[in-house]
Amino acid sequence: MIHIVAINLQHVLIWIALIGGAAAAAAALYGHYRVLPSWLTGPEICQLEHGGCAVLFRSPRASLIGVPNAALGVTLYALLAAGLLLGWPSWILAAMTFPAVVMSVFLAWSLISNRHQCRICWVGHVCNAALFALLITL
Numbered sequence: 589m590i591h592i593v594a595i596n597l598q599h600v601l602i603w604i605a606l607i608g609g610a611a612a613a614a615a616a617l618y619g620h621y622r623v624l625p626s627w628l629t630g631p632e633i634c635q636l637e638h639g640g641c642a643v644l645f646r647s648p649r650a651s652l653i654g655v656p657n658a659a660l661g662v663t664l665y666a667l668l669a670a671g672l673l674l675g676w677p678s679w680i681l682a683a684m685t686f687p688a689v690v691m692s693v694f695l696a697w698s699l700i701s702n703r704h705q706c707r708i709c710w711v712g713h714v715c716n717a718a719l720f721a722l723l724i725t726l
Contacts, residue, residue: 609715613661619645678726685720
């Protein structure tokens with residue numbers, strides 16, 4: 589009985605991270621094209637041009653491989669959700685999250701080194717790391 593509860597809790601945490609990451613990616617994608625409300629980005633970024641969106645979500649780092657990172661995130665989370673619902677092997681799902689984790693590490697370092705705050709970004713980075721950690725132990 590305890591084993592079943594632990595597995596269910598892990599699945600719940602995976603879905604929470606998946607939904608959180610998808611919401612962050614969707615907000616960041618919106619910020620790529622439009623101005624986000626300041627409460628989503630953070631107090632420091634709010635004071636920059638266009639609510640901070642131009643600085644974070646429209647910079648060259650926001651499209652590391654030519655496509656907005658947020659669009660890649662939305663696609664990844666949709667594929668992960670489909671994979672979970674269709675019963676794909678957890679190692680495949682974890683492997684799918686690995687590039688997102690690598691990208692998150694780079695982008696998080698960029699935020700830290702440039703002393704930028706971004707609530708949306710940090711939610712996405714934490715969700716990517718959580719998904720990877722949870723999926724490799726599934």
